[in-house]
Amino acid sequence: MQDHVILQCVFLYTILKEKKKDIRSLTKDQLRDYFTENGDKAFRGNQVYEWLWKKGAHSFGDMTNVSKDTRAFLEEHFVINHIRVDDMRRSEDGTIKNAVKLHDGLTVESVLIPTATRTTACVSSQVGCSLNCEFCATARLKRMRNLQPDEIYDQVIAIDQQSRLYHNIPLSNIVFMGMGEPLMNYNNVLKSIEKITGEDGLGMSPKRITLSTSGVPKMMKKLADDGPKFNLALSLHSAIDEKRTKIMPFNEQFPLSDIKDALKYWYDQTGTKVTYEYVVWKGINDTEEDVHELVKFCKVIPCKVNIIEYNSIDDPRFEQASPKAIEMYRSQLERNRIVVNVRRSRGKDIDAACGQLANKQQ
Structure with missing residues (x-):
């Protein structure tokens, strides 16, 4: 009987909450108009907006002025659909992985990656993912929904607080490399970046933000037209169509020829080089032909290459390539005057490394 009453209360609370409007879906002007239409002063909208975005208020009770x-x-008319860090795990190397609970009970993951000189937030843009990369744990989750701008923004706020608490420095960089394909949630991702970089938000430099895509040509061109100030990275992994389609099946719809056209358009419009993210696997893309084709691909526009250590998701098809293969890539790229960095993964002991985010705790 008691459980039945509790369930009824939860149901009624949910219904009442759904009738309230998400206040962070309103612009500052809309908030100002709302207050004047309800007999208050317009400046009240400015105050509330600052609490919501610059100060990151979790409730209306926090708004002390x-x-x-x-x-x-x-409280009667609106709701703040704030995220909650439901579980936090710390790696031996200082990396922190957050299981972020959303207002509707769904969960995404975000990561704080520290180095000696900076801390980086790796944030998610979708619950699950729209694409189907074979080597990525997130791809095993169906895409349940896109994140709202405030849900992305809240991840950054939470990681900034963790950076200050555990590493004594503010957050310095943001990468959209968590769960989801950012360009499949285009409008919300760009709105979140507006808030992160805006003076009435966090005021972070857009040059410290990198959006990573697996390659959606139409949206890459749209992004170029919108004149972004942030950086673009492409999750490439093979410059041979047949091989890329095997490990990234959506490549059949978005082949490398279309991605090359989009990259040229990007550079013509923005003048900004692109970073290619590239994992080398044993028996998949560790031959001289693979390196040769990557070098040719890198000649399309000015770029740099990050060779990323593979992080296991317990799939026997994928195994880290040998040090000899990695060195072959590095030396050939440098010989062709292409900037290359070999990245070592962080947070592997807590499944926080690139490609490992999959809500295992659920």
């Missing part, structure tokens, strides 16, 4: 009556009014 707003009158109690106004806070009660906001």
